[in-house]
Amino acid sequence: MYILEFFQAIVAVATPFKLAVLTSSVVLGIIFGALPGLTATLAVALLSTVTFSYPTEVAILALIGAYVGAVYGACHSAILIGIPGTSAGAATVLDGHKLALKGLGGQAIANATIGSAIGTILGLVAILAVMPLMTSLALEFTSIEFFLLAIFGVLICGSLTTEDLPAKGWISGILGLLIAMIGIETIQGFSRFTFDIPQLAGGIDIVPVILGAFAIPQIIRALRDHDPGKVQMAKLNGVRPDWKLLAKCKGLITRSGLIGVGIGAIPGVGEDIAAWTSYDATRRASNDPESFGKGNMRGVIAPEVAANSCIGGAIIPVLTLAVPGSPPAAMLLGAMWMHGLRPGPMLAIETPEIIPQMAAFLFWAAIAMAVCGLLMARLSVLVLRIPATIFMPIVAVFSVIGSYALGLNVFNVYLMFFFGVVVFFLEEMGYPVAPIVIGVILGQMADVGLRRGLLVTHGDLMPFFTRPVAFVFVLLIIYALVGQSAWARRLARSLFVRLRRPRAGTSGP
């Protein structure tokens, strides 16, 4: 555990400049989270280019602030107008907006704020508790395990983020991995898929891919169907948390926190799935499940706690394995690379101060989010009145500057636009975007891991199955591939029935 270092880092962060940067980032994140169409990933991506010239510590602090703020900010629009600012707030709409229509909007936002702050802190506790174990486990990984981990990450992300066929999620992941193949590869220096375009020789940067993939489709979707009219805003009333209820929800908060951390640690599976899973678990565990969806405050607290604890969960694999737990965490990983950090098993050895620092950043971000969130509830009412026809075109201006700022290269702006349009059409056909991003991030790890692994084994594939951790990953990959298919479930069910039948026969008269 990094307890002492964590408290030292908390004190070290508490300088006026750093707290000012953090507060600004949290406010920016809350606005991004609250405005439908703008996402946490976009907030982190834009801020990563803006803070590129900042010292590493300040830049990462700003990104964490924006990440926490944006995941939380989604609840403002979810509660007030019944439209989630980001997918992380989708589960909050069900009960949050009903409460707002009953005149309890302010209390719902206040409870969601405190729930989110507690969730963020639960996430940082998980980082401090799990990191030493995860780091020692990650140090046992060889190239083979990293290759299998990357493949598993892309496939499980595809399985869990698709809304249609699992194969569509896997195809998205494969397309992401293929994008990562563009450029001069590191082992032989061979130029792959560059089509003699010199700007492609260095490979594709993650920033234009993320900015394009998360900004352009949102702009198109927000404005294509109809002229968005004036939003129907519910009344806010008093923004005061119900402390008695929050105290009664200790079990719910703990369960939601654990769900959030667990789901966050799964590669590429983000806050939205954590929120939905937690909402469903809370409804099932409740004495009055029928009250959910009609304005139950627990239906607001549970998804908010899970969504924000998911941040800590998503950061754990970033730091230990260089595998992002969610799309915003993918951008965070990209930003850490840009600042010369090397997340992965060696991070705890090369720059051990990063781990408690990251937890301290989350701690201050949770505090800043709680304060700003409660104060900004009334500001959100004003922000949410800005028509999409005004702010969506402005998002494109930000995306252009963000893409250009990295490397001062107009070619990145072209790439941003290209990926944005392609991702829009892919999403329209049911191909999710998260596996593409995870694929782009993990492509190099998978490629180099496979070839280095085979170099060590002289081309022998058996160690991919005989090494214990590798074998676990092979099983997980098989699960990711067949776990959701109907025939696999039928097979498992028939096997289960067959196994039970003889026992039933022997116990009979």
Added chain:
Amino acid sequence: MEKQRLRKVDFLFSLALIAFGIVVVVAASRMPWTSTQTGISAAWHLSPGLFPALLGALLIVFSLSVLATAVAAGGHRDIVTFVRGALARIPRNRSLHRVLLIIVLIGGYVFGLVGHVNYYVASSIYLFMFMLLFHKAPRGRSTTRNALMLLAIAIAVPLAIGYLFSTYLNVPLP
């Protein structure tokens, strides 16, 4: 997209993905497999084409799975009629027109203005055009007044963003 229509699109797009997968496998097979670029012999497992070939093969397999689902759901039936109908609906498809207009506006900004024209001028032209085409004046407000308001926003926003980015954040503008 409704399910039946989606399966027809799946049928067509999975065929395109299979073709793309084949192109990837062929391109990967043409990369050095038994030697490096400098002519030194190298083992197959170090080939730069190994992982792309694997990805191409997986793309084909997964696309075949989507194709099989699409065919099982009848996505292949009357596919020519479906394509003709979709093409015939294009002139009346307002949603598609708006999508294409947004793409053209952002594409024009990215390819036609950024890097060619001063950032402030480029962004103001783009923002004004975009907002003028998509933002409707609220009831009771004249169109001229609305256009002037949009012009003010289109000039003010790039100035504010440019000032913030170049002065405070040290980010150069395109």
